[in-house]
Amino acid sequence: MAGASGGGLVAYADARSDLDLASSHGPTKKKVVILGTGWAGTSFLRNLDSSLYDVQVISPRNYFAFTPLLPSVTCGTVEARSIVEPIRNIMRKKKGEIKFWEAECFKIDPANKRVHCRYTTAPNSGWTDEFLVNYDYLVIAIGARANTFNIPGVEENCHFLKEVEDAQKIRRSVMDCFERASLPNLDEDERKKNLHFVIVGGGPTGVEFAAELHDFVSEDLSKLYPSVYGLVKIEVIEAGEHILTMFDKRISRFAEEKFQRDGIDLKTGFRVVKVSEKDITMTSKSTGEFSEPYGMAVWSTGIGTRPVIVDFMKQIGQGNRRVLATDEWLRVCGCDGIYAVGDCASISQRKVVEDIAEIFRIADKDNSGTLTVKEIQDVLEDFCMRYPQLELYLKSKRMSSILELLKDSKGDAMKEAIEVDIEEFRKALTDVDSQVKTLPATAQVAAQQGSYLARCFNKMKDTEEHPEGPLRFRGSGRHQFRPFRFDSSREVRMNGYRLTVEEEASLDVQLVEVVRHGGSRSYSGFQLSVLCVHKRNKELVKIDLQKDFAFAYFSFERCKMG
Template identity: 40%
Template sequence: MSNAQLDEGRDNRERVVILGSGWAGYTLARQLDSKKFQAVVVSPRSHFSFTPLLASTSVGTLEFRTALEPIRSRRTNVEFYQGWADGVDFANKKVTIEESVVDPLQSMALTGDRHAGQTAEERVESKQRAAKKGRLFDLAYDKLVISVGCYSQTFGTPGVKEHAYFLKDVGDARKIRNRLLSCFEAAALPTIPDAIKKNLLNFAIVGGGPTGIEFAAELHDLIAEDLDRMYPELIPFHKISVYDVSAKVLPMFDESLTKYATEAFRREGITIKTSHHVEGLKPGAPGNSPDSHADYACYTLNVKEEGEVGVGMCVWSTGLMQNPFVANALRELPELPQAAKQSETESGQKAAPSQPWKVKMDSKSGSILTDERLQIKLISDKQETVLQDVYALGDCGILEGTSYPATAQVASQKAVWLAKRLNKNDLETSSFSFSNLGTMAYLGNWKALFQGGQGSQISGWAAWVMWRGAYLTKSVSIRNKILIPIYWVINWLFGRDISRF
């Protein structure tokens, strides 16, 4: 479809182009009034991932489909283009899109720039080739919402990008599930010595936040409830370890809840190793070459405090890094867009269009800074202004002067607030504020933690009931609200499906 055809297909509604299909982008697209706005989602994946359930899908407690919501649906009036946002022309209100229908990276965690290693000239040539092949097109907008999310942070640790497993999308969960079962099947072979079995069944989780802790808990449940019966001879060899560079895990929880979690893991045989620094990950067992036949399925985790540790799988969950699109495509503006020319600086003076401007970024995280109405800020020398009709939500945007966590709860609340304001056309009458509804984490064996926004605390079985109830009610579609409890009951009665595919 040509750019002219895209423009000709527009109706009288305002076109809201939403970059990203995560918690912010997907929620906003569904909440906008379809009579007033033409919501257009641009994302390299054609679905929304319900991230709290990914750990459950990675071990077979739930099936992958229960953590997915399609962007295209008979129940919503949302347009969709599967592609990567490649550039933004604020002056002419256009976004350049590179199609990604056959991109192998979709549904997988990203750890760096897709075009890393290319020079500026090579990147220009690559874009020209994509345009000639019809893989690059411009999309006009009336309002633009940047909610591209963040990438997985590896801190440049050698071998992590190539050999670690991440848990940010359904493709990652599928990859983990296959690897996990491969480790047990390989260890069950009569030709594998005990030393290699210990390596294969040693599972390392790097990162003591909710994602890492919940995956460790779900993995423990799988082994204790199902694999213990199927591979009884292998259970003595297995080990689950959580590594974190901080002095404690789950830092967002109160000290008493953190201690409860640590003690619960100790009783279940899960080792928590705080103040540990992972320095590298490579294929092969410790001390052997990567292509040795005996250790073909192992990895070596290099830990500063322990040395080389043989593992069957390393799941990496250490935080977020800024999306390269934000740094590369949004930073410099050749001129001040018309939408910002009427805005005033903090001193009350009109913004000068002729001087160089750039999107204001947070110095620490590199995220886009917004005003209290979620509009992105522009800066030039000592002047500052706001770019109207362009918003930043989710992990890639920070409301200046606040320290809201980069969580799904914050992203979805921003999206709901913005949708309401746009639907009512009263954006200028109020400002966004975050309402903390609490934080939860699953600990395994029907135990969980809950810390309310006002300081209330619940732990154990009661918190587990709240944990499951909250995620069930927050699931978007009626289909998944039905499927999720059905799979819970089926797996409780008959056990998890451990087939590989």
């Protein structure tokens, strides 16, 4: 993107002078360094009271990209510039001075509280391309990379769909496949090969792209390439038995039926073992190993760990994990002053069973060895705040309170004067931790984590004297903040099916429409207002969709020119 690249060159000139002046800040402000300008990092920056801190942002990307619409960019429905917002536009609306370095962090040094960075484009002659940035607080929000599972040929021969540049490459590749298939002196098998589009991975991104591509081919390219349109094959390969397996079975079934009606070939239970320049090799229990030719392949099989995170996890004793472990306050476990949000981290929720004795001890104020209804009610709010799985478990059992759970455990009628000992208390709560779930790696989760962490930073000083969090069941006093909880209060409806926000978040709002209609061209104004972060982007996307509907030809040209 020319605009983004141009902004990046300006950022380098600013960065050099700011580095020299970094020491001019007074000692009163703590330095907050933000790594990344994705959903989590940008959400943190938007919501942070930057007048309270010396804020520095480091990212190889000097813009924020609205990633749920990347599949729409691949087919020209939406232009790339419509889904990006320059990070400096966000910065200039904030209080105080914020610095931005267009650079990549390649090493985190927690012992010395600094990060090692390098410029992402060649600097002027005589400059070193590496520099150090010290921090008091570090917010890691660098996301994740595509997970190839070390399968031979994937990196070299497949497209990914993580960045705006990825979407633009896919857009050009689709058009190139159609142009190659239209060349003279090709036999039908060669034309079929060029028009065989393979999507590996049946998760949200893969499903969205397959639906968008089907729309684009059937509604637009069929008119431009009528002689070869009938040879197109869109194929989704999924190692599991169903697509969208992480969600409600009804959603998975609905999407599979929609793909079947649209003629999208769905191969479930197939695992890709090799990708060459011309063929993709896969295996299944029923067929064994075989290869088939393809024209373009898009790899969308989940997220992998970035090298800087792998190195950092080894330093802090988390080397056997896939992502960083944080506590419920998004603090990296085992580190001081380091937070991680978004796809690069996962919350390690503390289990109720680990703290049963401490919870019982604090609730048993009269040291009688039993808990009364009143004693339970006195700690119930703190209990639910500290262990959100309790509330989820009660909902799953259609119970309104923990008292019903205790009643069910004791097997008798609940009375006001009922008392439970520690063994009865333990028995009632044995299965509560079954509701501990890992949050999906989605834009909605990352954005909520970023805004939550910013609110904590804004109240850091006040809550040191007046903590607002739950009781410390292991220790004394209260936690400084309420722990992070993903907001699952909203619901959407899809053809009579009800989705909670956890399901909506993992599908992204766009996927609801994609599954219903086969593509994002059917967005209503309401959905656009939900999806787009900035007013400018919302209006640009609306214009793109209106142009696409009224003058479809221009979308074809954008596909080639993007």
